Amino acid sequence: MSLMRSKKLHAHFDCFSGAAGDMMMASCIDAASCLLKDSSYKSYTSDLSFSSTDELLNLIQDNLKNGIPEIKDEFGLIMKRVWRGGMGSIAATKVDVTSIYEHKAAPVPQKDDGDDIQNTSFEVHDHSHEHGHSHSHGNTHSGPLRNLPQIRKMLEESSPEHIPPIVAKLAIETFTKLAIAESFTHGSTNENTVHFHEVGAIDSIVDIIGTLLCLYHLNVDLEGEISVSSSPLPMGEGTVWTDHGQLPVPAFATMRLMMGMKTCPGPGANSQTITGELVTPTAAALLRVLTGIDESSHGGRMGRAPNMIPRAIGLGAGTKDFIKFPNVVRLILGSHVGLDQHECFVKKETEGEELSSKLDGHHSHSHDHHRNIGISKEDTSAEEPSIHHSHVHEHMHEHSHVHSVNDDKSNQEISTKDQSSHHNHQHSHDHSHIHTHKKSEEDGEWNVDKLTLLQANLDDITSEHLAFAMDLLIESGAVDAWVGHIVMKKNRSAHQLNCLYHSNKGESMDEKMLDIIFRHTTTLGIRIQRDVERISLKRSMLSVKTEYGDINVKVGTLGSENVSLKAEFEDCKKISIETGIPIKAISDLAVQLAKQKI
Known part of the structure; x- marks a missing residue:
């Protein structure tokens, strides 16, 4: 045998x-x-x-x-x-x-x-x-x-x-x-x-x-x-x-x-x-x-x-x-x-x-002896899920059609913010359907903090160089970096590079972010917006067991209601590589198990 x-x-x-x-x-x-x-x-x-x-x-x-x-x-x-x-x-x-x-x-x-x-x-x-x-x-x-x-x-x-x-x-x-x-x-x-x-x-x-x-x-x-x-x-x-x-x-x-x-x-x-x-x-x-x-x-x-x-x-x-x-x-x-x-x-x-x-938002247990x-x-052999708080993604509502390079970094944060200077809309990658302009009915229902936003318009940079600059920004501590398509004067198609980072880290963070953009892109000028307000969901990390291994699932909470579930990309990627199973199937399985646990 x-x-x-x-x-x-x-x-x-x-x-x-x-x-x-x-x-x-x-x-x-x-x-x-x-x-x-x-x-x-x-x-x-x-x-x-x-x-x-x-x-x-x-x-x-x-x-x-x-x-x-x-x-x-x-x-x-x-x-x-x-x-x-x-x-x-x-x-x-x-x-x-x-x-x-x-x-x-x-x-x-x-x-x-x-x-x-x-x-x-x-x-x-x-x-x-x-x-x-x-x-x-x-x-x-x-x-x-x-x-x-x-x-x-x-x-x-x-x-x-x-x-x-x-x-x-x-x-x-x-x-x-x-x-x-x-x-x-x-x-x-x-x-x-x-x-x-x-x-x-x-x-x-x-x-x-x-x-x-x-x-x-x-x-x-x-x-x-x-x-x-x-x-x-x-x-x-x-x-x-x-x-x-x-x-x-x-x-x-x-x-x-x-x-x-x-x-x-x-x-x-x-x-x-x-x-x-x-x-x-x-x-x-x-x-x-x-x-x-x-x-x-x-x-x-x-x-x-x-x-x-x-x-x-x-x-x-x-x-x-x-x-x-x-x-x-x-x-x-x-x-x-x-x-x-x-x-x-x-x-x-x-x-x-x-x-x-x-x-x-809760798991139903009956206390009736019947x-x-x-x-x-x-x-019972089924283990209770372990929940621990973690800094995870916060997807951002911006006025540009963009794709974030920070989807899979679990200890980075992506912001949610309405911005008035541009009129193209960034779509969130999670499924929470949250309107950030809605006033919280009770204190502490979500997190609010202030960040700094850098923007540079680029019409003469290669895709490879732009991607490298974005990677450097993330590695240097940016909360998020993304690129949106814009049309500049003389109807030139161009890219808008956006970088978001914490304002409370002092001038050294400003210098670091500005230095990367000036050195590694073709821009001659950078716009700075201070105190960009970000509203983000409270979140925790839920660990679920599958037949292929443990997967962490991020849980976004609005008040007492769980409104967002997302499997950790790196966990799903590792299992997909090891088993050959499509990563979407792994991710969907983890989310389904998390729903049953909550």
Whole structure:
């Protein structure tokens, strides 16, 4: 086996027809087949612990049986190829969990207990492996119905050789979400005491832990901050029959799990909507945890797939076969996640508003014990971002079309100032949309200081000499230096050299700047403007961790609101050179992670 560590992948679950736990696990196994077939993906498969889908299925079964001895003799896994859709033309992988315990259907009015109802509209709310569940909430499982403390104990005491710690952690969190939803549904205030059937049944245990194991063995970055995303979940319509009676879709526990998650009407919304439950509690709980719903104030990582390079696609089939739509979950495994589209995971605050123009300014944390995941904060692997103040760029609004040479010097400052002597406008390079003439409503909302501005008009200098002079100005302590295009007398096209520096450094700074311009340009005269007022945002530096390395992101603050985020160019440049990934993708990734941290 190669000693090179495989690169981590991002997993996006496309739940256009709904989702169930076994469908998610099957989509992972199907994607493994796709990943293994392409020899060009060796950097993503070099250290995989399997070489075929059969080996992956056996590996998952072995991990479960040997990692959690309590369930060793209770289940088995069967994989098969099926076809879904009205024409039966969509091939997918189906995984069935066999159990030693008896499973019966819930009684439907005017039907005998156990009658086959999978082709009717009577859907049973539970953890079974289709959208038309045939398992009930009643005492139809002759096997043990475990509660949350029992399952948590099994996972905490599981063999780390077979159940990796990150898998156990996410599984406990998922079971806790299920327990909370079930306890609320039945009016209990303690999720540890209620006996609930989604969590306690063996097939749900296998579905949840098996899916997480699949993702782990596929080298999905489960410990990363953007490891898994999902499409919105279809709501469906109609009702389901349970031992609690006829319930609306989604059923109560499922609906509670979907709170805060992005949803959509479901397939057939514009023609013939599919009736019945489309999302099971197991799938809702898994996706809630994997997409970070409770760690985000804007809907987690749910939306369209992020900008990435697809590496593998897997289709996991449910039991029911819809007439007009394939009953499958599509998994997309990808690399080089850019996340430069703001609409992907970030909810718009107002319709049509630019997402980059306004950030929340805080990270939402729930203090309700029902939102806890059953694992202490110290156990989480995600590090809190480190924030420290830094002197960074301040882009300047000048009356000339210019390009600053100081975009990437983190300890230089670029000013913001309205100047009346010229009438061409310099565009800011950040995304803050700040009007500097707006009066601050409270003291200290932004920084104000006074600088000196030097200007020289040049119509007979080469580009090389001009660039060299600008470099010397910056190296000698100028806050910024830039060039704008002007038209001089006799309609001559020319350049205007601008240099901005701190006035409080005395005459020595004046002499230094003037000497450079006179010696290294062709000008015969220099204009000096004293006390040029500059207004700048308060800022801090936020460090984010990516799979490629740490990147610093500058955060501009207006009052209590974060209005500007920009990744440090040198950090992104270094990673781009080392990995070959476009610098824009690196920068966009860092900004997206920073948004999730703030």
